[in-house]
Amino acid sequence: MALEKIQLEHIPPTYQVxxxxxxxxxxxxxxxxxxxxxxxxxxxxFVDASAVISRLQLLSAVYSSVNALIVGALRTPxxxxxxxxxxxxxxxxxxxxxxxxxxxxxxxxxxxVKIVLPPANTQDESQPQPTQTPTDDAIWAxxxxxxxxxxxxxxxxxxxQATDWPKVRKCYRLNGVPALxxxxxxxxxxxxxxxxxxxxxxxxxx
Amino acid sequence: MAAAETQFPPPKVLTYPAATPPxxxxxxxxxxxYKTTHLVPTRPCALKYRPPKPYRHPILDARLTKARLxxxxxxxxxxxxxxxxxxxxxxxxxxxxxxxxxxxxxxPVRAGINAWLGExxxxxTEAPVxxxxxxxxxxxxxxxxxxxxxxxxxxxxxxxxxxxxxRPREAGQANGDVGDEKNAKGKAVEGDVVLIDFGLATQSMSxxxxxxxxxxxxxxxxxxxxxxxxxFTILLDSYGKTxxxxxxxLAKLEDVRMRGRKRSMLG
Numbered sequence: 300m301a302l303e304k305i306q307l308e309h310i311p312p313t314y315q316v317x318x319x320x321x322x323x324x325x326x327x328x329x330x331x332x333x334x335x336x337x338x339x340x341x342x343x344x345f346v347d348a349s350a351v352i353s354r355l356q357l358l359s360a361v362y363s364s365v366n367a368l369i370v371g372a373l374r375t376p377x378x379x380x381x382x383x384x385x386x387x388x389x390x391x392x393x394x395x396x397x398x399x400x401x402x403x404x405x406x407x408x409x410x411x412v413k414i415v416l417p418p419a420n421t422q423d424e425s426q427p428q429p430t431q432t433p434t435d436d437a438i439w440a441x442x443x444x445x446x447x448x449x450x451x452x453x454x455x456x457x458x459x460q461a462t463d464w465p466k467v468r469k470c471y472r473l474n475g476v477p478a479l480x481x482x483x484x485x486x487x488x489x490x491x492x493x494x495x496x497x498x499x500x501x502x503x504x505x
Numbered sequence: 506m507a508a509a510e511t512q513f514p515p516p517k518v519l520t521y522p523a524a525t526p527p528x529x530x531x532x533x534x535x536x537x538x539y540k541t542t543h544l545v546p547t548r549p550c551a552l553k554y555r556p557p558k559p560y561r562h563p564i565l566d567a568r569l570t571k572a573r574l575x576x577x578x579x580x581x582x583x584x585x586x587x588x589x590x591x592x593x594x595x596x597x598x599x600x601x602x603x604x605x606x607x608x609x610x611x612x613p614v615r616a617g618i619n620a621w622l623g624e625x626x627x628x629x630t631e632a633p634v635x636x637x638x639x640x641x642x643x644x645x646x647x648x649x650x651x652x653x654x655x656x657x658x659x660x661x662x663x664x665x666x667x668x669x670x671x672r673p674r675e676a677g678q679a680n681g682d683v684g685d686e687k688n689a690k691g692k693a694v695e696g697d698v699v700l701i702d703f704g705l706a707t708q709s710m711s712x713x714x715x716x717x718x719x720x721x722x723x724x725x726x727x728x729x730x731x732x733x734x735x736x737f738t739i740l741l742d743s744y745g746k747t748x749x750x751x752x753x754x755l756a757k758l759e760d761v762r763m764r765g766r767k768r769s770m771l772g
Binding site: 307308309310311312355358359362363366370372476477478481494495497498499501502505 | 541575587588598
C-alpha cells in the first residue's frame with residue numbers, strides 16, 4: 300500500500316495526515332468534477348506535482364494548513380483546499396488552484412493528501428482515539444478505485460522526476476536570485492530552491 | 506543555563522507533541538527563543554515567540570507583534586535571497602506571535618573570540634608572539650558578512666558579537682594545512698559568520714544608518730573584547746571592499762564617532 304501516514308511535529312495527535320502519490324493519472328476531469336461538486340466522499344487535497352520540489356515543501360504546506368485550521372485562520376473553505384493555497388507565495392486563491400491544484404487534461408502526476416479531523420467536540424486529547432474515523436485501508440481502497448494512475452512512493456527522488464523546474468522557478472520567483480545564481484553544485488542548488496520555496500510559503504501574504 | 510530553569514507557559518504551538526521537547530534557549534526583552542523541530546524530528550529549528558504584553562491594549566498589542574514579526578521575516582527573506590548569511594524562515598504565524606527559523610549550529614562569535622583570548626596571558630605581562638591569523642580571518646569574515654548585509658539595503662540595528670553565530674564548516678571545507686596544535690587553538694574562532702536576530706532591523710541604503718550600524722558594533726566590540734579592539738580596523742578594511750559605497754560609509758563612520766549614535770542631540 301502506497302498510502303503513507305505521516306507524523307508531523309507540533310500537530311495535535313487527533314489530526315491524522317495521509318499522503319499518496321500517483322504518476323500518470325488519466326482521469327483528472329473526473330477528480331476535478333468531484334471537487335467542484337463538493338462531493339463529500341472526496342475530501343482530499345489534490346496537488347499537481349509539477350510545481351512541487353520535495354516532501355519538505357509539501358509538508359510545510361500541510362503543516363501551515365493544519366495550523367490555520369486549529370487557530371481558525373483558514374482562508375479557503377476547508378483544510379484540504381488550504382493545502383493547495385498554502386503552496387503559493389501570495390493570497391491569490393484562483394492562481395494557486397491553477398498552479399498547484401488539479402487541472403483537467405494538464406495534471407499528470409498527482410499528490411493526494413488527506414487530513415482526518417478529530418471527531419467533533421473532543422475535549423480530551425490525551426486519549427487514544429480508535430474511533431469511527433476511516434481506516435487506512437478504507438482510504439486507500441477509495442483512492443485506488445477512483446484515481447486512475449500508477450501509485451508511487453512519496454519520496455524526494457520520485458517527486459523530483461515529476462518536477463517542472465521552470466514552473467517552480469516561476470511560481471516561487473526564483474529567476475535572477477543571487478543566492479541561486481552563484482551556486483554551481485546541483486544538489487546545493489536544489490536545497491536552496493527548496494529553502495526559498497519554503498520561505499516564500501511561510502511569508503505568504505506578508 | 507539558569508534561564509531554562511524558569512518556567513514560562515510555552516506558546517500554544519509548542520504544547521502539541523514533538524519527538525524532542527522544546528527547549529527554552531534565551532529570553533530577550535521582547536521575546537523568547539526555543540529550540541525545537543520543524544515538521545520532522547531530524548530538522549532542528551529555532552522558534553522565536555513574542556508573548557502578548559499584558560500592559561498593552563490587546564488590539565494594539567496584536568497589531569504590533571504581527572507587524573514586527575512580519576518585518577523581521579521579510580528582512581530575513583530578502584537577505585537570504587541575496588546570499589547574505591542569515592537563518593532561513595521555515596514557518597510562521599504572525600497573529601500567534603511565533604516564527605520558526607533555521608537552527609544555526611555553533612557558538613556565538615562573542616564566545617569564540619573570548620575562548621581564543623582566554624588562552625592568552627592577562628594584560629600587563631608582555632604577550633608572547635602569537636599567530637593571530639585565525640582571529641584576523643574571523644574579523645575579515647565579520648566585515649564581509651556585515652558588508653553583504655548593508656549591500657542588500659538592510660541595517661541590522663543591534664550588531665554585536667552576540668548576534669552573530671560561528672557556524673562550523675563542513676568537514677573538508679576547513680583549511681587544515683597548519684599543524685595540529687595550532688588547529689586546536691584556531692578552532693575557537695573558526696567557522697562561517699551567520700548574522701542573527703533581526704528584530705530591530707530596518708531597510709535603509711543611507712550612509713548614515715549603515716555607519717551607525719558599524720558604530721554600534723565598534724562600541725559593543727570594544728567593551729566585550731577590549732583585548733582584541735586593535736583588530737577592529739581589519740574588520741572595517743574588509744567591510745570597505747564589499748560594495749561600492751562602503752568607503753563612503755567608513756568616511757561617515759568618522760563623523761558618527763565624533764558625535765555618537767544620535768544625530769540630533771537636542772534635549
